[in-house]
Amino acid sequence: MTTRRPDSDTLLDQLTLEEQVALLAGADFWRTVPIHRLNIPALKVTDGPAGARGGGALIGGTPTTAFPVGIALGSTWNPALLRRIGEHLAREAQDKGAGVLLAPTVNLFRSTLNGRNFESYAEDPLLTGTLGTAYVQGLQSKGVAATVKHFVGNESEYQRNTISSEIPERALRELYLVPFEMTVRRGGAWAVMSAYNKVNGTYSSEHPRLLTDVLRGEWGFDGLVMSDWGGTHSAGQSVRAGLDLEMPGPAQARRGLLEEARQDGATRQAVRAAARRVLQLLERTGTLDRPRDVRDEAERAEEYADTRRLIRRAGAEGTVLLKNDRALLPLPAGARVAVIGPNAAQARVMGGGSAQLNAHRAVSPLDGLRAALGDGQVTFARGAQNDRFLPVLDTPLEIEYLDAEGAVLAREASAVSEKMWFSLPAGVPADFRARLTLTLDAPEAGMYDLSLASAGRSCLSVDGTLVVDNATNWAAGDTYFGFGSAEVRARTFLGAGPHRAVIDFGAVAPDPSLGIAAFNALRFGFRAPLSPTLIEEAAQLAAQADYAVVCVGTNGDWETEGVDRWGLTLPGRQDELVQAVARANPNTVVLLQTGGPVLMPWLPDVPAVVQAWFPGQEAGHAVADVLLGHADPGGRLPQTFPARLEDDPVQPQTPDVQYPGEQGRVAYQEGLFIGYRHVDRSGLTPLFPFGFGLSYTTFELGEAQLSAGALAPGDALGVTVPVRNTGDRAGQTVVQLYVQDVDTTLERPAKELKAFAKVTLRPGEEQTVTLDLDMRSLAYFDDVRHAWVADAGEFRLLIGQSSADLPVTASVRLLGEWAAPVRPAAAQD
Structure with a gap:
C-alpha cells in the first residue's frame, strides 16, 4: 500500500514562516529552495523561447535542440504548429530536469530597433496572443509550465533595468497587455515573469495594479509570478504587490523578508499566499509527486528525429518570399549554384543573450544546398563579413583560479574562447582572479586581429x-x-x-544595484585581416554559375538582449556584395537572415528575395527546401518593413523621450499607432507591409458571407470566405480579417487585425474559411469609463492576404452600444 503525498494546501499548513519565506527566492541561478523537512523538492527552471538550455552557462553547456526564434515562428501565422512546438519543448525541458520553461516572449514590436524583437512574435497583439496561447497550451499539456514574459512594457533594451515605460492607458490595454491577457485567460499559463523596467514610474516587479488588480483580479490568474533575473527591488513591498518568487537566488532583495513578515501582518499574509503559489507550481508540474533530478550534470542531451523534422518544417513555414520576379524560384533540379556571403557557410540559427544555447547541430545554407544538390553543383565564396566582434575560437581554454599570491585554487576548461561565470569552483571567492591560457595557430606569417571584451578587467599577452x-x-x-x-x-x-596566449582576468565585486551577484564574463576574438578583394572574387564566382544565392544579414551579436539594434542598414559591406553579385549574375537570389527589418537599396536589381530569419538548428535544410521548391515559402511578415528608418513609428529625427528615452523614462507618445497602424495613419508606403508574403502559387478569395448583417450588443459574428488555389502547385496562404470602426467616438486605427486563418491548398482546390468575431473584436478601451466599449454603428470588414491587400469587404451594424466595465476583484489568498 502506497501513502499519498500531501497536496500543496496540506504542505502549506505544515510550513513554518521561515520555510515559507525560503520558498520565495531561488536557491541558486536556476532552482527554488527545497524544504527537506517536508520532502518538498527543488523546482528547476530553464531558458528559453527557442530551446531548453538547461542549467549551464549561456556559452557551452549541455547540447540541446535549437528551435526557430520567435519572429520566425511569428511568420508562420500557424497556431497549430506553435502548439506542436510547445509539446516538443516540454520534452526538451524535462530532459534537462526542468519543470518550468522561461517562455514565451510576447512583448510587441513597438520599434524596429528593439534588440530583442527576434524573441517575440509580432507587432500585432492578436497575432502575438494567438500564437503565444498555442505555445503555452502545447507546453503545459505535457506538464511543463510556461512563463509568459516580460510583463509588461519591455519594448526596448535601452536602460532596461531602470527606465520607466510611460504608456497611455488605451495603448496599454489595447496593445501591450492583450497578449498577456490571452495567454493567461485562453492559454491558462501557470507562470508569468515580470519585466525589468518600470511602468509609469513603478517597477513592474512591485506594481500592485498590474500584478494584483489586472493580472489576478481582472484576468483571474492563479499562477506564479517570478521576477526577471535580478529584477526584484524590495522584500515585503514586492510580495504584497503580487511578486511570488525572486530569481535568481540566494535572496538579495528579500534578505530582510523574514523579519518584515514577523513584524507586519499584511506581509505575513502575502508571504503565505506566495508560498502557496510556489507549492502549486511544484504540484502542477508534477514535481511534488515525481521530483526530477535537477543537477546540471544529470541533464540529458538526447536528440529526437521527430523534433528535427518539426524544426525543418517550421523553418520553411516561417520563411517569407518577399520578391520573385520572372518566377526565378524555385531553383530547377541540376542547377549550378554559387552560394555567397558571410551567412552562407556560417549557420545563423539563433539570436544572442539569454536565448542562446549549445545546439546539437547548426546546418548552414551552404550545407543544406550541398546536401540537396550535391557538392559538385555548389560553389562558395565569403564575399564580405558581418561580424560585430572578432570571432570566438573553437579552441580549448584552460582556466586557473588564483589567490592573492598567485597560487592556483582550482582549474577548469572551456571548449571555446569565451566564458561566462554563473558559478565558481569550490573555494574560489566572488572577487576572483583567473589566468586563461590557449594556443593560437597562425596558418601563415602575417598580421592578425585580436580582441578582448569583458565584464571584469582583462589583459591579453601573446608569447609574453x-x-x-x-x-x-x-x-x-x-x-x-x-x-x-x-x-x-x-x-x-x-x-x-602555434603561439601561447594568456589572458589575465580580474572579477568585479558584487554590485548591490544589480540585485544579484556580480556578473563576470570574457570573450577573446581572433581573425586574420580580410582580403580587400573578397567582393570581386565573389562576383567572379557568381558569374560562372547558373544561379547565385547571396546569404546576408546579421547574427546573435547584433540581435541580442541588453542592447538595441544598430539601425536598419546591413552591417559591413554586404550591400556592396549584393550589388556586385547581381551585376555579375542576373539570376541572383538574396537570402536574408536577420532578427527584424533591414533596408534593401539593391531591391530593384535582384529578382528574388527570401527572408529566413534565424530558423533553428536545421536552418540550411529548411532554406534548401524552400529554394528548391520542396516546400512552399509559408511565411507572412509579422512586422512591417519600413522603407527608411525615419518611417519607424518611434524614430524621430533626433533621439528623445519617445525613443530610446531620456532622464529615466521612455514615453509611448505614438499611443495606439505602431506597425501597420502607424503606416495607415501617416500615409506611408512601406518596403513590405505587415502580413505580406508570396507563394509559389496564387490564390483567389471569394465574396464574404456574414452570419448576420446586424448585431445586438453581446452577439458574435461568423464570417466565411472561400479561398481557391489558382496556380499549378500546392501552397499556403493566410486569410486576414481587419476591422474598421466607421462610426467610432474616439480616435482609432484605420484598421486592426481581428481574425486570421492559414490554409494549405492543392492546385485548383477550394476551401471555405470561417473567421469568428466577438464584441471585443469591435471594441476599444475607454480610459474614462474604464470599460471596453463598442460603439453602435457600422463596422467594415476588410479581408485579404496582407494589410495592404484587402480586396474583399463587407459591413456589419451594431444596433446598440456594448460596454464591459473593468472591475478588478480583490486578490485571493
Missing part, C-alpha cells in the same frame, strides 16, 4: 608580450547585457605556427 589591455582604462560598453566593456582590438604580427 602584452597585446590588449582591457584593464587599465576599462570602459563600460554594450556587451554582456550592458555589464561588459566595448570590444578592445589590436593588430599584431604572428609567425606561422
